[in-house]
Amino acid sequence: MGDDAAGPIVLDRLAGRxxxxxxxxxxxxxxxxxxxxxxxxxxxxxxxxxxxxxxPGTIHRIDGIQGFPAAWRSASxxxxxLAEAIDLGGAVGVLPEAMVVCGIEIDRxxxxxxxxxxxxxxxxNVVEIVVGLCADYA
Amino acid sequence: MTNAREIxxxxxxxxxxxxxxxxxxxDDQIExxxxxxxxxxxxxxxxxxxxxxxxxxxxxxxxxxICPIAYQMSSVHAMEDAFDVTVGGALRELxxxxxxxxxxESHVLHVYLLHAPDFLGYESGIHMAADHREVVERGLxxxxxxxxxxxxxxxxxxHPINVRVGGFYRVPTKKELEAxxxxxxxxxxxxxxxxxxxxxxxxxxxxxxFEYVSVCHPDEYPFNEGNIASSKGIDIPISQFNDFFTxxxxxxxxxxxxxxxxxxxxxxxxxxxxxxxxxxxxxxAQKCAAEAGLGPVVNNPFKxxxxxxxxxxxxxxxxxxxxxxYVEPAESWVRxxxxxxxxxxxxxxxxxxxxxxxxxxEDGRIADAxxxxxxxxxxxxxxxxxxxxxxxxxxxxDPELSWVLEQSIRNYDPCISCATHFLDLTVERV
Numbered sequence: 281m282g283d284d285a286a287g288p289i290v291l292d293r294l295a296g297r298x299x300x301x302x303x304x305x306x307x308x309x310x311x312x313x314x315x316x317x318x319x320x321x322x323x324x325x326x327x328x329x330x331x332x333x334x335x336p337g338t339i340h341r342i343d344g345i346q347g348f349p350a351a352w353r354s355a356s357x358x359x360x361x362l363a364e365a366i367d368l369g370g371a372v373g374v375l376p377e378a379m380v381v382c383g384i385e386i387d388r389x390x391x392x393x394x395x396x397x398x399x400x401x402x403x404x405n406v407v408e409i410v411v412g413l414c415a416d417y418a
Numbered sequence: 419m420t421n422a423r424e425i426x427x428x429x430x431x432x433x434x435x436x437x438x439x440x441x442x443x444x445d446d447q448i449e450x451x452x453x454x455x456x457x458x459x460x461x462x463x464x465x466x467x468x469x470x471x472x473x474x475x476x477x478x479x480x481x482x483x484i485c486p487i488a489y490q491m492s493s494v495h496a497m498e499d500a501f502d503v504t505v506g507g508a509l510r511e512l513x514x515x516x517x518x519x520x521x522x523e524s525h526v527l528h529v530y531l532l533h534a535p536d537f538l539g540y541e542s543g544i545h546m547a548a549d550h551r552e553v554v555e556r557g558l559x560x561x562x563x564x565x566x567x568x569x570x571x572x573x574x575x576x577h578p579i580n581v582r583v584g585g586f587y588r589v590p591t592k593k594e595l596e597a598x599x600x601x602x603x604x605x606x607x608x609x610x611x612x613x614x615x616x617x618x619x620x621x622x623x624x625x626x627x628f629e630y631v632s633v634c635h636p637d638e639y640p641f642n643e644g645n646i647a648s649s650k651g652i653d654i655p656i657s658q659f660n661d662f663f664t665x666x667x668x669x670x671x672x673x674x675x676x677x678x679x680x681x682x683x684x685x686x687x688x689x690x691x692x693x694x695x696x697x698x699x700x701x702x703a704q705k706c707a708a709e710a711g712l713g714p715v716v717n718n719p720f721k722x723x724x725x726x727x728x729x730x731x732x733x734x735x736x737x738x739x740x741x742x743x744y745v746e747p748a749e750s751w752v753r754x755x756x757x758x759x760x761x762x763x764x765x766x767x768x769x770x771x772x773x774x775x776x777x778x779x780e781d782g783r784i785a786d787a788x789x790x791x792x793x794x795x796x797x798x799x800x801x802x803x804x805x806x807x808x809x810x811x812x813x814x815x816d817p818e819l820s821w822v823l824e825q826s827i828r829n830y831d832p833c834i835s836c837a838t839h840f841l842d843l844t845v846e847r848v
Contacts, residue, residue, distance in 0.1 A: 308574065308575060308576040308577070309576075310565070310575060310576055312523075312558055312561045312562050312565055313562075313565065313575060315558060316562060364544060367544045368543070368544050368547055368554075368558075371544055371547035371548050371551065371554070372547050372551050372554055372555050372558070373551065
């Protein structure tokens, strides 16, 4: 993978750095799976790569429940993605109390190219954001 | 003065992939009906050329996020046909089980979130959930029961990675499978409720003369194996697919259109499987179908939502049977020796028969591939249905007419991503 591996690499770098009350879950993004992971949680932090036309390496941090950017909504109807999962979760009442979405603006997605240096640095920054959020919430 | 109406839906919602619909009516005469697929061609058959045959299940699974098992199954069966490999016993049963998982998750997604909103007057499943929270929660939980089967047997829920030519990379323990049972038992009752729920919808009148085509096995409702049969007399080995069916390119669409040679449009999917294999459904599924008002053949495509629900019940019952009878096999796959040959596979994706053919080199590399997905096979029938629905509802105002036309496309649960196709690309440079 290229820069699109940013999310799973954040998970790898978080290993061992969070309290036992925090679960690290890799999701393929299917709404059913996302909703199951959100049910009965206090805080959910979603980390993913995004392409919204910004500078690669930029970290977009938003409140997932209060406002999901239109630019991040998929233009495709393939599967039911994160934005739709949040809408659906709101409708059926399984959203967490709070949700922070960290989007890492990416550039290169060619197979086997690895993370670009600016994405690598952004991944480290997101790791610290997640550690800080979990500490604040504990 | 000419009275012309044109209804265009540039981007069809609640279907997989990118497609559009356009109809034109002049002086109450239908001038043009088009269901078009504009999603770009994806060149999967070209990707496969020159690659090891063992790559085919994982590469073709990437064609579709909602029916990857179908692609894996049709590809491995085609390879095994070429190499004279027979996969039996528990490995064969596990293949049926993972297919059950895919049918459950795909059918439930379509019934609850994509198609039911058409019948209940909602723009989307999310809008429907606001008024029908418990119903949507039931659907999500049922879908998860299917996801869990695919995740266990496939290694992960989407784009599973555990299927190989000859069997699996790893087989589950009995204990792992038994952990699925309580949720499947719940899902069985939920599926019965789903059949009742969908049977109470209001259905447009439509009795159409389809040529139904599906895989047909003498002893079981079809997933993986059998002949190809039609309601108008075809009964052939899978290897004769191209002798009886043909594909052609139509300029407006990036999907090939399929026909029965010498006849025309045909219909694959739940209605076809049901009509050709009704007596192989479980007694409970047959009983629930009868209570929902269905006979052994259903010719109203709008009632496909009930048939999908009946098939969901069947898949859950079949999954429970397989888990109950499972004995872990000594080997996770059947060994074989590749050779130069041509192999054919046809299995039943949730939305209909999926045909694969591979020509293989002596070392097992793929020389050529043909993939014929269900939505491409249904494309002519979908256009024919649109024409029928248009004739029946010409008196409706445009918004209502557009609604019922889109609903009739969703009767087929079309997977446009799968259908997008391009056999060859020529670049002419001057």
